[in-house]
Amino acid sequence: MIAQKNDWEIRARSEQCHGCHAPFGDQETFNSRLLFDAAGYRREDYCERCWPQVPEDAGTLSIWQSVFRLPPPPPPETVKRETAESLLRKLLADEDSPGYANTIYILAVMLERRRILVEKDVQVREDGVKVRIYEYRKSNETFVIPDPELKLAELEEVQEEVVAMLEQGQQAAAS
Numbered sequence: 224m225i226a227q228k229n230d231w232e233i234r235a236r237s238e239q240c241h242g243c244h245a246p247f248g249d250q251e252t253f254n255s256r257l258l259f260d261a262a263g264y265r266r267e268d269y270c271e272r273c274w275p276q277v278p279e280d281a282g283t284l285s286i287w288q289s290v291f292r293l294p295p296p297p298p299p300e301t302v303k304r305e306t307a308e309s310l311l312r313k314l315l316a317d318e319d320s321p322g323y324a325n326t327i328y329i330l331a332v333m334l335e336r337r338r339i340l341v342e343k344d345v346q347v348r349e350d351g352v353k354v355r356i357y358e359y360r361k362s363n364e365t366f367v368i369p370d371p372e373l374k375l376a377e378l379e380e381v382q383e384e385v386v387a388m389l390e391q392g393q394q395a396a397a398s
């Protein structure tokens with residue numbers, strides 16, 4: 224597979240239902256679907272009342288359920304340190320992210336092991352690209368990460384690369 228810029232995506236959770244526009248409340252269960260078509264990814268969030276009436280869409284890639292959590296207060300300013308999370312967000316925002324396909328995948332797996340990301344679904348798109356759909360627990364953001372299906376030897380190599388990037392911090396990630 225040749226990775227494209229729009230293979231990666233972070234989709235924020237809505238503050239309100241896509242159907243009735245009622246704002247979600249803290250701890251409210253809601254339903255989400257991820258659509259994929261020529262325009263890229265779209266995410267729609269629905270309250271429990273609207274969900275049964277949502278018409279089916281042929282572009283649906285994934286459906287999942289989450290619990291809405293009010294955004295936590297911003298963390299106190301501390302020394303800026305590169306973490307697996309900040310590095311992942313930076314790479315996903317980078318225009319050259321396809322060059323980091325393996326790194327991005329490994330970072331997502333690391334964050335899943337630490338229970339920062341939760342895997343919600345695995346789907347194969349019509350074009351054959353296998354994507355893993357993760358939820359960022361704190362914010363319900365959706366991270367769509369193509370799975371490069373690495374072999375074990377490649378996996379070790381990329382893991383070493385990622386550890387080095389984290390140690391070297393911002394400069395290494397930007398170069």
Ligand SMILES: [Zn+2]
Binds near residue numbers: 272
């Ligand atoms: Zn609704």
